[in-house]
Amino acid sequence: MTEVVVVGGGIIGLTTAVRLLEAGHQVRVISADPPERTVSSVAAAVWYPTHFDADDRVLRWGQRTLTELAKQASEGVPGVTMRDSRMLLRGETAIPWWAVGVPEFRLEPAPDERFTGEWRFTVPAVQTRSYLYWLIEVVEALGGTVEQRRLGSLAEAGELAPVVVNATGLAARELVPDPAVHAIRGRILVLTNPGITVSYRDSDDPEGGIYVHPRSRDVVVGGTFEPGQEDISPDATVAESILRRCTALVPELAQARVLREAAGLRPGRYGGPRLEEDAPLPGGSRLIHCYGHGGAGITLSWGCADEVTDQVAARAEA
Numbered sequence: 001m002t003e004v005v006v007v008g009g010g011i012i013g014l015t016t017a018v019r020l021l022e023a024g025h026q027v028r029v030i031s032a033d034p035p036e037r038t039v040s041s042v043a044a045a046v047w048y049p050t051h052f053d054a055d056d057r058v059l060r061w062g063q064r065t066l067t068e069l070a071k072q073a074s075e076g077v078p079g080v081t082m083r084d085s086r087m088l089l090r091g092e093t094a095i096p097w098w099a100v101g102v103p104e105f106r107l108e109p110a111p112d113e114r115f116t117g118e119w120r121f122t123v124p125a126v127q128t129r130s131y132l133y134w135l136i137e138v139v140e141a142l143g144g145t146v147e148q149r150r151l152g153s154l155a156e157a158g159e160l161a162p163v164v165v166n167a168t169g170l171a172a173r174e175l176v177p178d179p180a181v182h183a184i185r186g187r188i189l190v191l192t193n194p195g196i197t198v199s200y201r202d203s204d205d206p207e208g209g210i211y212v213h214p215r216s217r218d219v220v221v222g223g224t225f226e227p228g229q230e231d232i233s234p235d236a237t238v239a240e241s242i243l244r245r246c247t248a249l250v251p252e253l254a255q256a257r258v259l260r261e262a263a264g265l266r267p268g269r270y271g272g273p274r275l276e277e278d279a280p281l282p283g284g285s286r287l288i289h290c291y292g293h294g295g296a297g298i299t300l301s302w303g304c305a306d307e308v309t310d311q312v313a314a315r316a317e318a
C-alpha cells in the first residue's frame, strides 16, 4: 500500500483515484474546482478518439475504456448508456484505425446526396456531471478523500505523499510547466430531448463540424474545436449556427428547448497525452503525469487510470 495524492478531480483524476484505491493504495484527491467547474463536466461525452491520428497507446486506452463503460452501462451506473451512432461522411469512407473492438462497426451507404457513406457503431455515452459525482461517491466508499483546494505547485503535493499523480488537464501547461499543452475551445448547447436515441456526427459540414449526442436526460449539440481560443464567454452567433445546422441534420431537434449554452477548454497537447513518470519532486516524491487528453479524455479515462495504477505498482514492487 502506498499513499498517493492525485492532483485533479476531473475525469482523469477521479478514474485514476478509483483504480488506485481498488489496488489497495491510500488516496487523497485534491481538486481546485468542484466537479461542475471542470472541463470534464462540459464534455458531451461520447466515446470517440476525436482528432487523434493512429496511435497504439490511444487505441489501447480507448479499448479498455470502452470495455469498462460498456460494463458500467450494463450494470446500470447512473448516466452511462450505450448509444447507436451514425458518422455521416462527405469524403473518404475507409474504416478508421480506432474501429478495432468497437461493437457493431460497419460502413453503410450514404443516406442522401450530401454524403459519401456513413459509419455505424455502438459506443458509450456519459452524462458527465452526474458521473463525476458518482465517481466521487465511489472514491469515498473505497476509503479515499476528495478535497477542494488549489495547489500552488506540484511540489506542494509532494509534501503530502510519496507518490503524486498529476491529472490537472490544461493547468499542466503552467504547473509542469509543459509548453506542448494548449487550449482547444469547444462550444456546445444542451437541449431537452424530444425523443432522439441515436447519436449523429457530420465532421465535414462546410460551416464546421457538428454533432448531436442524446444522453440519459438531455441532448448535447455541438460544436466547435478551436485550438488556441480561450475566451469561454457565450457567443450567440455560434450558438445559433450550431442549433441551425444540427436541426438541419436531425429535424426532430426543432421540438427541443435550449437548457443552456456551455464552453470548455480541452487540454490539447502536441505529441498526444502525457502518461509517464517524471523526475522526483524536490522532497523525493515520485511524480506520474497523466494529462493532455484533448477532446477524448472520457474516451481514454479508464485505460489511462489502469496504466497509471500499473506504473505506481511497478516501482512500488521494484
Ligand SMILES: Cc1cc2nc3c(=O)[nH]c(=O)nc-3n(C[C@H](O)[C@H](O)[C@H](O)COP(=O)(O)OP(=O)(O)OC[C@H]3O[C@@H](n4cnc5c(N)ncnc54)[C@H](O)[C@@H]3O)c2cc1C
Residues within 6 Å of the ligand: 007, 008, 009, 010, 011, 012, 013, 030, 031, 032, 033, 034, 038, 039, 040, 041, 042, 043, 044, 045, 046, 047, 048, 149, 150, 151, 152, 153, 167, 168, 169, 170, 171, 175, 185, 186, 187, 188, 222, 223, 263, 264, 265, 266, 267, 291, 292, 293, 294, 295, 296, 297, 298, 299, 300
Ligand atoms: C465541448 C467539449 C466536448 C467534449 N466532448 C468529449 C467527448 O464527447 N468525449 C470525450 O472523450 N471527451 C470530450 N471532451 C474532452 C474532455 O472533456 C477532456 O479531455 C477531459 O475532460 C479532460 O479531463 P481532465 O481530468 O484531464 O481535465 P479537467 O476536467 O480539466 O480536470 C482538471 C482538474 O485539475 C484540477 N486542477 C487544476 N489545477 C489545479 C491546481 N493548481 N491545484 C489543484 N487542482 C488543480 C482542476 O480543478 C480539475 O479538477 C470534450 C471537451 C469539451 C470542451
